[in-house]
Amino acid sequence: MSVSPRLLLTTGDPFGIGPEIAMKSVAELGVTAPVVVGDRCTLEGPAAAYGIELRSAEPGRLPEAGVCDLVDVGALSTDQLRVGEVRPEAGAATIAYARAAVELAADGGYRGIVAGPHSETAVHAAGISFAGYPPLVAELTGTSADEVFLMLVGGGLRMAHVTLHLSMTESLQRLSVDLVAAAGRALHRALESMGTPAPRLGMFGINCHAGEGGLFGEEDLTVSGPAAERLRSEGIDITDPTGADVLLGDPQCDGYLAMYHDQGHIPVKLLAGRTAAAVTIGAGVPFSSVGHGPAFDIAGQGVADPSALLSALSLFTPKEA
Known part of the structure; x- marks a missing residue:
């Protein structure tokens, strides 16, 4: 199958800033703009505001500056806006757009997917169980949830998370040698796909000081340490579990493995702020999303900043051979 050099962009929550920053991105990127997946009725206003023509996406159609090729999902009607x-x-x-994009990427050969900002509150209000994009992408691609992870990219850091939207108690219960090793493999493959040959990985300890030989807990002796040994036996270059504060000062690491949500999110968000991009790794379909929310308070005002979305789109933009 021939593969389109174009990316797919879902608008995220259609009542937030997603449609606006999608059209701003299309306007800025011109002939390198992605194919947008969403609802025409939510995009007509922003498209007109930024001088963008909406047309139906067709396989093989060449992109044009000032034109948005749109996959109209039909999830909403004008009277629902x-x-x-x-x-x-x-x-x-929001979920319908993501599902449509994954199907297109799998069946239509697109390079990858970027999702606009979503609202977990709105998704849960719809009665849909949702813990972020990694579990959803795993489900849609038929990949085991234990092989799909979130990586944040920003501020010079590439940070994969072994566990994500769980309480600390649940995170500790879920951590295992198999899960940590699977996250390490996914991070290794993702860094290679992003142009880093033979990447060096840094593994954060589960406990402070990586447990300091059991002084602060046994988990690094029984879980993260054996996982690092397993990964090295597979040819992956990874450090022993080390305190996150120490490892983040090591410029020799190409990517880091965080054990839980805040351990990885805080340094990236501190350095990159709203320009951080979230990447689902391990599912075989490159899937990125912005690291900020739908900003309902400024939606429809024309003041939303597309920088984070443009950064996410740049992650998997194919380079000339």
Whole structure:
């Protein structure tokens, strides 16, 4: 199958800033713009505001500056539009866009997917179980959830998370040698796909000081340490579990393995702020999303900044051979 050099962009929550920053990105990128996946009725206003023509996406059609090739999912109608509001129908539409994009990437040969900002509140209000994109992408691609992870990229850091949207108690219960090793493999492959040959990985300890030989807990002796040994036996260059504060000062690491949400999110968000990009790794379909929310308070005002979305789109933009 021939593969389109284009990316797919979902608008995220259609009542937030997603449609606006999608059209701003299309306007800025010109002939390198992605194919947008969303609802025409949510995009007509922003498209007109930024001088963009909406047309139906067709396989093999060449991109044009000032034109947005659109996959109209039809999840919403014009009379349902409630810009700036948290609504269950918008949450359901958000997931419908992601599902459509994954199907297109798998069947139509697109290079990858970038998702606009979503609202977990709106998705849950629609009665949809949702713990971020990694579990959803795993489900849609038929990949085991234990092989799909979130990587944040920003501020010079590439940070994969072994566990994500769980309480600390649940994270500790879920951590295992197999899971940590699977996250390490996914991070290694992702860094290679992003142009880093033979990457060196840094593994954060589970406990402070990586447990300091059991003084602060046994988990690094029984879980993260054996996982590092297993990965090295497979030819992956990775450090022993080390305190996150120490490892983050090591410029020799190409990517880091965080054990839980805040351990990885805080340094990236501190350095990159809203320009951080979230990448789902391990599922075989490159899937990135912005690291900020839908900003309902400014939706529809024309003041949203597309920088984070443009950064996410640049992650998997194919380079000339």
